[in-house]
Each structure stands twice: as C-alpha cells, then as structure tokens.
Amino acid sequence: MESRQFRAMGTDVELLVDAAGAGEALAAAEGEFHRLEAILTRFRPESELSRLNEAGSLDAGPDLLEVVRLALEARGRTDGRFDPTVHDAVVAAGYDRTFDEVPEDGTAVIVGSVCGGSVRIDGTRIELDPGVRLDLGGIGKGYAAARAAKLLSVAGPALVNAGGDIATAGGSWPVGVQTADGELTLELSGGGLATSGRDRRRWRRNGEELHHLIDPATGAPSPSDVLRLTLVAPDAVEAEVWAKALYLAGADEAAREADMRGLPCVLVTADGRTRLAGGLG
Amino acid sequence: MTSHVGRLYSIAAALFIFFLTWVAIGARPWAASSSTKDARLVALTQREQRLRHESAAVQRLVKHRWAVYHTQLRKRQSQIAAAKQAQAQAVAAAPSVRVVNLPPLTTTRTS
Numbered sequence: 202m203e204s205r206q207f208r209a210m211g212t213d214v215e216l217l218v219d220a221a222g223a224g225e226a227l228a229a230a231e232g233e234f235h236r237l238e239a240i241l242t243r244f245r246p247e248s249e250l251s252r253l254n255e256a257g258s259l260d261a262g263p264d265l266l267e268v269v270r271l272a273l274e275a276r277g278r279t280d281g282r283f284d285p286t287v288h289d290a291v292v293a294a295g296y297d298r299t300f301d302e303v304p305e306d307g308t309a310v311i312v313g314s315v316c317g318g319s320v321r322i323d324g325t326r327i328e329l330d331p332g333v334r335l336d337l338g339g340i341g342k343g344y345a346a347a348r349a350a351k352l353l354s355v356a357g358p359a360l361v362n363a364g365g366d367i368a369t370a371g372g373s374w375p376v377g378v379q380t381a382d383g384e385l386t387l388e389l390s391g392g393g394l395a396t397s398g399r400d401r402r403r404w405r406r407n408g409e410e411l412h413h414l415i416d417p418a419t420g421a422p423s424p425s426d427v428l429r430l431t432l433v434a435p436d437a438v439e440a441e442v443w444a445k446a447l448y449l450a451g452a453d454e455a456a457r458e459a460d461m462r463g464l465p466c467v468l469v470t471a472d473g474r475t476r477l478a479g480g481l482g
Numbered sequence: 483m484t485s486h487v488g489r490l491y492s493i494a495a496a497l498f499i500f501f502l503t504w505v506a507i508g509a510r511p512w513a514a515s516s517s518t519k520d521a522r523l524v525a526l527t528q529r530e531q532r533l534r535h536e537s538a539a540v541q542r543l544v545k546h547r548w549a550v551y552h553t554q555l556r557k558r559q560s561q562i563a564a565a566k567q568a569q570a571q572a573v574a575a576a577p578s579v580r581v582v583n584l585p586p587l588t589t590t591r592t593s
Contacts, residue, residue, distance in 0.1 A: 202587075215588055217588065360588060362588045362589075363593070365592055367588070369577075375584040375586045375587050376586055377586030377588070377589035377590070378590055379590075384586070384589070386586045387579050387580070387581060388579065388584065392576065393577070394579075395590070396590045396592050397593070399592075402592070429592055431590055433577055434577070435576055465579045481579065
C-alpha cells in the first residue's frame with residue numbers, strides 16, 4: 202500500500218494505492234488536485250471561476266464547463282436543494298475567504314441572499330444572469346477526487362479522500378464514519394462517499410452559530426436537525442450532491458428519501474442519535 | 483248424343499282455356515316486374531362497388547397504421563432494451579457497502 206498526504210482545496214487530501222511503485226501515479230493525482238483547485242476556487246481572483254463570477258460570462262475550459270454542467274444537472278435532480286448559485290448567500294453568511302481565514306466570531310449582519318438564478322451553457326460559453334455568482338465548493342472536491350482516483354487506478358486499486366469526500370477505483374476499502382458516540386466502519390467497494398454537516402465549517406456572527414450549508418430556498422444556513430450525514434453513491438460527485446440535499450431535508454425526510462433512492466447513509470442528528478438508512482441498516 | 487255434346491263442350495272449354503293462356507302469356511306480365519328488378523340490381527351493384535372501394539380504402543389505412551405501429555413498436559422495444567442495458571450497467575457499477583468490524587484505512591468527516 203502506498204499513500205500520499207497533502208493540502209489542496211482548503212482541506213487535507215489523502216491518496217491510497219494498493220500497489221507498489223505507484224509514485225508516478227500519486228504525483229499525477231496530486232498535480233490534478235492543484236490544477237483543478239486553480240480553476241475551480243472562488244478564493245483566487247485569477248481562477249476561471251472567479252473570472253466567470255466577475256464578468257458574468259466566459260468561454261470556459263473543459264473542467265469548469267463539466268463541473269458547472271454537473272452542478273446544474275444536480276440542481277435539477279435535487280429539486281434545487283443542491284444549487285451552485287449560493288455564492289452570495291455563503292459570502293453574506295460570513296464565509297467570504299478561505300475557511301482558515303474566516304474569523305470564529307464577528308458582528309457582520311446576515312442577510313438571506315436570493316439563490317436559483319439562471320445559468321446557461323452554450324457550447325463552451327457559460328452565461329450567468331445579472332447578479333448571479335457560482336460557488337462550486339459543494340461539488341469541486343468530489344469531482345477532483347474522482348479524477349484523481351481515475352489517474353491512480355492505472356497503478357492499482359485506489360482511494361482518494363479529499364477532506365471526507367471519498368472516491369474509489371477498484372478494491373474494497375474500510376472507511377471510518379463518525380457516529381454520535383464513536384465510529385463505525387463501512388466496507389466500500391466502488392463508488393464514492395461524502396459527509397456533509399455543520400460540525401466543522403462553522404463560525405459565529407452576532408452570537409449566532411452559522412455554517413456553510415446554505416439552504417437555497419432561504420439563502421441562509423440551514424436549520425436542519427441533522428448534525429452530520431455520510432452517504433454512499435455511484436461516484437464521489439453524486440455522493441457530495443446527495444449528502445447536502447439530504448442534509449437540508451432534515452433527519453426524518455432524509456432517512457425516508459435515502460431508503461426510497463437506495464442511497465446508503467449514516468445520519469447523526471443534532472440531539473445525538475445515529476440512524477442508518479438506504480439499506481445500510 | 484249426350485256424350486257427343488259433352489265432348490264438344492269440353493273441346494270448346496279447352497280451346498277457351500288455351501287462348502286465355504295464350505293471351506295471358508302474350509301480355510308478358512313479368513316484363514314490368516323484370517324492369518323493377520333490374521333497377522334494384524343496379525343499385526345493389528353500385529352499393530357493392532362502393533363497399534368494395536371503401537373496404538380497399540380501410541385496408542390501405544389499416545396497413546399504413548400497422549406499419550406505423552410496427553415502426554414505433556420496434557423503436558420503443560429498442561429504447562426499452564437500451565434502458566434495461568443502462569440499468570444493468572448501473573447495477574453492475576453500483577457501489578457495494580456494508581458495515582464491518584475492521585479497523586478503517588481512512589476516515590470520512592464533514593468536508
């Protein structure tokens with residue numbers, strides 16, 4: 202087993218390959234993370250995403266184009282619960298710089314921003330409605346993890362863990378999942394896994410605890426009774442999308458929808474209960 | 483004598499009946515009814531032709547609709563086959579996950 206850890210996209214990334222002599226593949230996968238970060242981040246003014254948000258339209262490269270397309274498809278599939286147009290709402294809530302630089306406490310006024318604006322793709326051109334800006338933080342890590350796992354798979358069965366968003370390519374992988382009172386292990390064979398929650402990226406404004414999971418319906422941090430939700434899907438992007446969508450739905454509805462859609466998930470509620478759903482129980 | 487007169491009456495009656503029949507046949511009473519029958523026949527023939535024509539038109543329509551239905555059926559069957567294949571691929575590609583009692587190689591957390 203060979204591995205590599207590094208920091209990218211504002212989180213810790215871990216690469217695992219079940220093979221010897223995978224140094225070249227590991228380097229390529231790390232390079233892919235940094236390359237995609239430079240395109241998809243909203244924290245660098247020179248990134249393609251920042252230029253799109255600034256200008257309102259852009260002839261995009263294939264990666265930005267693909268991620269925006271995936272995000273818009275996800276918006277449709279989740280009835281708008283996953284929405285890349287939450288940029289202004291996240292910024293208004295206080296997440297206006299890399300999370301490492303966000304002050305833990307502050308007095309900024311929180312205003313629920315309107316989400317759901319129109320985004321059009323015409324060939325390679327992306328056009329945003331006036332005032333619409335995109336945040337691809339809810340899908341970018343999953344996309345990068347899937348791409349990196351594909352690069353690693355030439356060397357052998359691989360797993361990529363991008364701060365909790367996991368992509369696999371071959372093999373069976375025991376993955377630890379935090380529960381309300383400890384940890385359980387899921388053996389994952391294929392597909393992806395992601396965890397959404399408000400137990401990590403959170404801060405306080407005017408004495409109120411806020412977090413990064415914006416409900417597009419209100420433009421404000423979601424008051425969901427779920428603390429953390431881990432979900433398994435056919436790929437890392439799907440896992441990231443549905444983890445957020447089900448988080449916003451609330452514990453009871455999330456469990457019901459996970460069962461209905463056959464998405465295995467582990468829910469930890471704010472009142473300290475752990476529930477397994479989607480065929481996992 | 484009596485039988486002679488009787489015989490004459492019989493011959494006269496037979497002749498009378500013969501000529502009466504001759505006149506009746508000569509009058510051709512069936513000619514009028516024959517002309518009426520012909521008009522019906524013509525109407526029937528026309529009706530038959532019209533029905534044959536309509537039947538041919540219906541046959542053409544049915545044939546056309548059958549061809550369209552068959553084309554649509556083949557298209558739908560290929561769509562169903564494609565959907566089944568895609569579903570089978572999705573099932574094959576679907577991740578397998580289960581809870582195990584193993585130490586984890588890595589841990590997920592809120593991203």
